[in-house]
Amino acid sequence: MFKVILLAVMLAGALPAAVAADGAQLYGQHCAACHGLHGEGGVGVPLALPDFLSTADDDFLRKTLRNGRPGRVMPAFRSLADAEVEAIVGHLRSFAKPDAPAARAPSSARVHGDVEKGRALFAQHCAACHGANGEGGHGTGVTFSRPRDLPIMPPALNNAGFLAAASDAMIKATLMRGREGTPMISYLDQGLSEQDINNIVAFVRSFEASAPAQPPPLDEPMILEAESSYSLEETVENMKRAAIGKNFRLIREQRLEHGFFPEGEENAKQVIVYFCNFNFINQALSLDPRVGLFLPCRVTVVEQDGVVKVLSINPKHLSALYNNRELDAACDEMTELYEGILEEATL
Ligand code: HEC
Ligand code: HEC
Structure with a gap:
């Protein structure tokens, strides 16, 4: 009898921890205002794009949530519990169509390329949208004020949050494949070779040395x-x-x-x-x-x-x-x- 009661008490005590963090609810609370309830974008960029979900590994998503994108609107969610971050990542995955290819496995393999050749290619093919120094486009996410030919803000690539989250493999896959439904097109289709793309990845990686620091903490009177x-x-x-x-x-x-x-x-x-x-x-x-x-x-x-x-x-x-x-x-x-x-x- 005593054992049964003890077991019941233990179970009751264990209950709150056993209740799984609810990804949909957390996403609704922390993300939907910017990224849209179904990941369609708003002040934030779209998150439900098939090409995004298949090239972004879970590590990229976790780190993007944790570190945010300093100075680029996307906040850093430092105070969420690990289980909550996992639940949100799970919810982002639920945006994928059932027949979509499995998400990429995280990879720390380096892509080797020639930074100087990459610099020239970047100036020619990327700077018009992502800025001469990878500082990103003007404005926010997907907005009413965006020109019709550029409906989505090109993200900053010289951003410490982006560079810490994105693996070389992910950047390379984004360039090879593009993101259908956005101005970010496939550069293989544009006639660049895989080696050209490796060179660009090496150049984007070189932004790590110059990415602007985190803005100083708030000390302005309200x-x-x-x-x-x-x-x-x-x-x-x-x-x-x-x-x-x-x-x-x-x-x-x-x-x-x-x-x-x-x-x-x-x-x-x-x-x-x-x-x-x-x-x-x-x-x-x-x-x-x-x-x-x-x-x-x-x-x-x-x-x-x-x-x-x-x-x-x-x-x-x-x-x-x-x-x-x-x-x-x-x-x-x-x-x-x-x-x-x-x-x-x-x-
Ligand atoms: C205040 C608006 C805002 C909120 C809130 C916000 N985001 Fe973002 N998010 C952005 C913007 C803007 C970007 C693009 C940043 C850039 O320009 O570099 C972004 C980028 C991202 C990216 C990278 C997308 C890509 O294409 O690489 C992910 C992933 C992401 N957000 C997930 C989330 C999740 C999950 C939440 C909630 C926990 C969240 N965001 C909350 C505005 C927001
Ligand atoms: C016509 C404008 C345009 C051009 C040119 C362009 N991009 Fe993009 N790029 C975008 C937009 C818009 C996005 C965001 C797409 C989305 O919503 O996911 C993007 C996304 C990306 C991302 C993913 C960033 C993230 O936060 O996940 C990378 C990496 C990238 N571009 C690199 C490049 C490079 C390198 C080049 C040149 C070879 C290039 N882009 C050319 C518009 C452009």
Whole structure:
């Protein structure tokens, strides 16, 4: 009897660990927003492509999840448990058609080629899409703003995350075969020889020496804040003038509590001014559609205990969260504009 109870207790204790991590659920939670629920792509590149799934070995997938692609939007998932990573990899495999060839076995075999010959071939055949130094195409994944002849962003190849994950064999197979349904075509079909392709693989591998380092950790304040030496009303007027002076167009001014209280009863000492610059919005959206979350620009002016303050989000802080090196430059510019407007309105 005692033994039976003990066994039951042991089984109960073992249960949580025995519940397998659910790959579909984890994928839905961590990946689908960017890669699409069925791997069709979005802010992220497609993952369900047959040529991708058959050339990417499990090791490539695991390492890509763990290390991400520094500065190229794809986050590093360091805090997932190993079992969770395996479950997600299993889920990616479920995107493959039942009759698809088995996934490639991981291989650490080196492909030998002539780096200098590879450099010339890369400039001729690859640089137009992947950048002269393999820095990748502009924008993100598969987006509405992409030119029709280039519907998918060419990934960065001089990226520490990519280079650490991809084996020579995988890079070679990608070049030999291409990825049907994307602008990445087969270079065997294009008339390159296997030796040419080996030379290009050797050149891509040589990026390891120059791949940009991981961006420094986030140390930007979340909010930009300035105390005004004017009254609330004057500060709001200054704000509008400063924004217009910097080529922004005013969209509207409203009380912070607008919509939460009957009209006229909102706190008149808390005002938001919305403004935008359509060129900037279009440029930023084509780099990363997620900036839609903090555009149009808005600045809040509040008066509390006789002190008037002007507050805005800090685009640099948000940009650091997005892991998008291209967006960083636009956000630096935006932060400078905000700081200029805040200063002009309050000093
Ligand atoms: C914030 C958006 C975003 C999220 C979230 C995201 N990814 Fe990505 N992922 C990307 C982008 C963008 C790329 C292409 C990077 C480049 O340009 O080099 C990418 C690349 C990849 C690649 C390499 C694809 C290839 O063709 O080599 C894999 C595999 C991948 N992601 C899997 C995942 C998985 C699995 C998750 C969830 C655990 C995930 N990603 C979450 C945006 C994202
Ligand atoms: C017309 C544009 C274009 C050209 C030219 C091109 N590529 Fe690509 N390449 C892409 C796109 C787009 C992808 C992403 C495909 C996808 O969604 O999986 C890609 C994917 C890749 C990948 C896989 C990257 C990853 O993250 O898994 C490698 C490696 C690659 N290309 C290397 C090359 C090399 C080397 C050349 C020259 C021989 C080349 N490409 C030429 C557009 C191009």
